[in-house]
Each structure stands twice: as structure tokens, then as C-alpha cells.
Amino acid sequence: MKLLLLLVAVGLCSAQYNPNTRSGRTSIVHLFEWRWDDIAAECERYLGPNGFGGVQISPPNDHILVSNPWRPWYQRYQPISYKLCSRSGNEQQFRDMVTRCNNVGVYIYVDAIINHMCGSGGGSGTHSSCGSYFNAGARDFPSVPFSGWDFNDGKCTTGSGEIENYGDANQVRNCRLVGLLDLSLEKDYVRGKIVGFLNTLIDIGVAGFRFDAAKHMWPGDLKAITDRLNNLNTRWFAGGTRPFIFQEVIDLGGEAISSSQYFGVGRVTEFKYGAKLGSVIRKWNGEKLSYTKNWGEGWGFMPNDRALVFIDNHDNQRGHGAGGASILTFFDARLYKMGVGFMLAHPYGFTRVMSSYRWNRNWVNGKDTNDWIGPPSNSDGSTKSVTINADSTCGNDWVCEHRWRQIKNMVIFRNVVNGQPFSNWWDNGSNQVAFGRGNRGFIVFNNDDWNLDATLNTGLPSGNYCDVISGQKEGTRCTGRQIYVDGSGRARFQISNNDADPFAAIHVDAKL
Ligand code: AAO
DSSP states (O other): OHHHHHHHHHHHHTSTTSOOOOTTOOEEEEETTOOHHHHHHHIIIIITTTTOOEEEEOOOSOBBOOTTTTSOGGGGGSBSOSOSOBTTBOHHHHHHHHHHHHHTTOEEEEEEOOSEEEETTOOEESOBTTOOOEETTTTBBTTTTBOGGGBSTTTOOSTTSBOOOTTOHHHHHHSBBTTEEEBOTTSHHHHHHHHHHHHHHHHHTOOEEEETTGGGSOHHHHHHHHTTOOOOOTTTSOTTOOOEEEEOOOOOSSSSOOGGGGTTTSEEEOHHHHHHHHHHHHTOTTOOGGGGGGOSGGGTOOOGGGEEEOSOOTTGGGTOSSOGGGOOOGGGHHHHHHHHHHHHHSOSSEEEEEEOBOOOOOEETTEETTTTOOSSBOTTSOBOOOOBOTTSOBOTTBOOGGGSHHHHHHHHHHHHTTTOOEEEEEEOSSSEEEEEETTTEEEEEEOSSSOEEEEEEOOOOSEEEEOTTTOOEETTEESSOEEEEOTTSEEEEEEOTTSSSOEEEEEGGGBO
């Protein structure tokens, strides 16, 4: 009996909800559209040394090449086959990246596009990243192979064959999402092809998957697929480790499909998180930072141990997907850093940091007509590499939010306070708040239009601390402001509303 209980406990710990990050590493970063060679280098030179747990990569498999508009980022969300050649590199480069990142304890999470193939109007020819022949109109994808039998055309009941009403779960799951040919995941043959693709990736050494468009797949089909996945590669992971699963389900309420239907399969993206926090930090709709005292489940979010949280993602930073105008992005850098800082300090959810490339936005009637623009690229369409400047920022229009001092230091903060309770909350009834994580870390925000000057109970041991937002500890010195915590754990914070970053954070590893 005791052995059985132990086995159950071990099973739960190593289940699909566990991110499988190396012990003490608590966040992943989405290196959107990065090349495999650049990711491998970034794991070694930056992510490993700075405590990042892993990388969500762009879809690694064969995808359509779209010419109008020219090579948009979204072409990678239109699979042609499961061969591993994409805009980010070939199979050899992919394997090399996984090995090099794993070897420095930074694991790879694959964006898996398994709901559909390319759009119905994708044409026929060999315009795919691997040069594979296909014929979208004829539903012919010989490199898998898939044929007409493998799609849901017959099951969809709308006249257009498209999803017309998100209030009807059958439509959402059996019809086409924006024209994308919808795979029939109830078929054992189709499941087998997808399982084969995912198991190939697992055997190469990846640690888990984002299931794209999970809302558009039946949870039972996803369960049947995940149950057939291999355990992770024992070259890097303990025997019996299950792949981490997080599913893209947009649930802002008011539709037929809810996140909770997917909890049996794995974690789920909590889209309310970034939408709400964006409103709070922008002070829209009467929101105040002081209202976040019960942030998390208290705000109607899904259970903590099921949530994958983020401030923005590759869709809603450019008006795709959901969340709307409140979403904070690097374009609003000052507010964005506060938002990401809040997320990384707060215990709720498993955190994902976004890393983007820059493009010129062009607003026309509330829509960015440049929302399609792909990664920085050369004239032949190949993606430019990520260059690193002397000050450790990135060149070639790669934004590298994850390298911003404030964000990188908060990724470290989250590791330092891992497992500690939410504690020592303080607020001024408006937009000045502070909270700690047990006796390991403390953060203070001033999002009001006046100065903050308060002596607060931090819960930290007495001593001099380096604020990791205005600077950081380098050797024995602090490049930013210093905070003195007295013998009773109290410290005075003065944060001007005009500070470059109107927040401060201290933790025990930044004690001087
Ligand atoms: C492209 C072209 C299309 C063309 C198609 C095929 O843009 O014009 O027809 O190719 O040729 C990405 C791009 C798409 C692109 C696609 C394929 O975003 O523009 O289509 O690649 O290249 C829904 C899904 C969600 C999806 C999101 C974009 O539920 O899964 O749309 N995200 C993922 C990826 C995304 C990718 C795909 C899926 C496809 O992250 O990058 O698409 O692989 C409601 C629903 C949401 C729904 C949104 C948008 O949201 O709830 O489920 O997301 O609508 O349709 C308020 C509501 C909120 C609502 C929102 C927007 O906020 O509260 O619920 O308004 O109405």
C-alpha cells in the first residue's frame, strides 16, 4: 500500500503538468522565429548562465511558403509535413540545438501544430520549407501522407466549412479555423502520424509541447495522443519523465469551450492573465494595482497548478488571437517591464517570457496592417541571425526582451524565491503596492502619479540589498540603488513616479 502511494506520488510529480525544468529554474522564454543556431548559442552564452529553464521554439516542421504577403511569420502555422526543415533551420541544426541547450540545462518546448495542415487555398506545388509537393485543394500531402480521408470536411456542418460561431463547440472543433484544413484526430491513422512526429521530437531530446489551437481539438483526441507519447530521453531526464504539455485555449469567458475541459491533458494558457494585468497597469476601466491583492484564482483564473501565464504572446502582441488593446508589449516598454516584473514576482502560474523582433506598426482603423511581417530577413527570405551588441542587447531588429536587465533579473528573482509563500502585502489603496515571497524576496511598485515613500515590512534578513531593477549586484558592488533592511525586517522605499522604472525588487542573492 505504501509503495503504491509512493508510486502515485512520483507519478503525479512527473506528470504532464510538470515543466521538467532543471531544479531551481522556474521560467521559459519564447524565442519567436529565432534560428536554431542562434538558440543554441543563446542557451550557452545567456540562458543557462542566467537561470532560464527553457525555450519555446517556433514550429520546427515543414511549412508552406506564403508569397502574398511575402513570407509572413504565420506561414509556420500551416504545416505541409512533419519533416524537420523550417525557416529556423534543418534537422541537423535542430538536433544540434536540442543537444547543446539540454547540455546547459535549458530545455526545448516545441510549438506543435497538429490541429490542421495549410489553408484550403494553399494551392499546389512544392512551395514548402522542405520543398515537399502538396495539393491543398485535393487534400493531398504525400510527404506525411495525408489524403482527403484524413480531414474533417465531412463532419463540419456550417455552410462555409469554416468556424462561424464560437458558441457552438462542434463547429469550433470540426470546422476550419481561418481556412486551415482541419485534421480528423479521431482517426487512428491520423493520431499515429502525429504521435510519430511528437515521439521523434521527444527522442531527439525535447522536454514538452505547446499544443497550438487546442481549443479546436476534442480533449478526448488530445488525451488519446498524449497517452501514446514516449517518456523523455534518459540522456537528460530521469527515467519515466512525461513530456510537459501546455495547450493554447483562449478562454476569456462567454464561449462554448472552457479551459477546464483540457485540464486532463495538461496545462492551459491563461489568457485572462495578460488581458487583465494590462488593464490594471494601464489603469483602464477603473482598475488599480491595489486590487491585485488576491491576484490569481481570486480573479477567476484557472487553478494555479494548471496555468501557463504570460504578459503577451506572438499573436496578441500584434492584434491576432485574443486579449485586445490592453495587452502590454515591448512597444510600451516602461509599463511592460512592470507587468513582466509583477508576473515573475507573483507565485501564480508557470511563467513564460516573450522575446520578439521589431516591426513597423501601421495603424489603420485600429488594425495594424503590418501584423503579418516576418522576422528580420535577408533579401532571399532567409532569417537574419541574432547579433549581440557590446552592451549585451541584440542587433538586427531582435528586441530580446529577455535580455533587458529588469526582466532578466526578475527571472532570477523568481528562481531565488521559488517555493516561498506570497507574503507581507502592502498597498496605498491606489496604485502603489508591495509584496514579498517569504523571507527570500520583496518587490515594490509605484504606478501612481505621485511619489512613493514608505517604510515596509519586507520579511527579509537584516542587511544592505541591491535593487535588481535600477541595477544589479556585480561582485561586491551594486550598480543601482541600495535598500537597507533593519533588524526587524523593515526597509524604507522611495520610488518617484518619474523614475525610469517605477519599481524596486530585492532578494537574498542580491544582498551586499
Ligand atoms: C492566415 C491568414 C488567414 C488565412 C489563413 C489560411 O491570416 O487570413 O485564412 O492563413 O490561409 C496564425 C495567424 C493566422 C494565420 C494562421 C495560419 O494568427 O492569421 O492565418 O497562423 O497561417 C483563434 C484560435 C487560436 C489562434 C488564434 C489566432 O482559437 O488557436 O485564432 N491561435 C493559434 C496561433 C496562431 C495561429 C493559429 C492558431 C493557427 O497562436 O499564431 O494563427 O495555427 C476569439 C476566440 C479565439 C480566436 C480569436 C481569433 O477571441 O475566442 O479562440 O483565436 O477569436 O479568431 C475578444 C474575445 C475573444 C476573441 C477575441 C477576438 O477578445 O473576448 O474571445 O475578441 O475576436
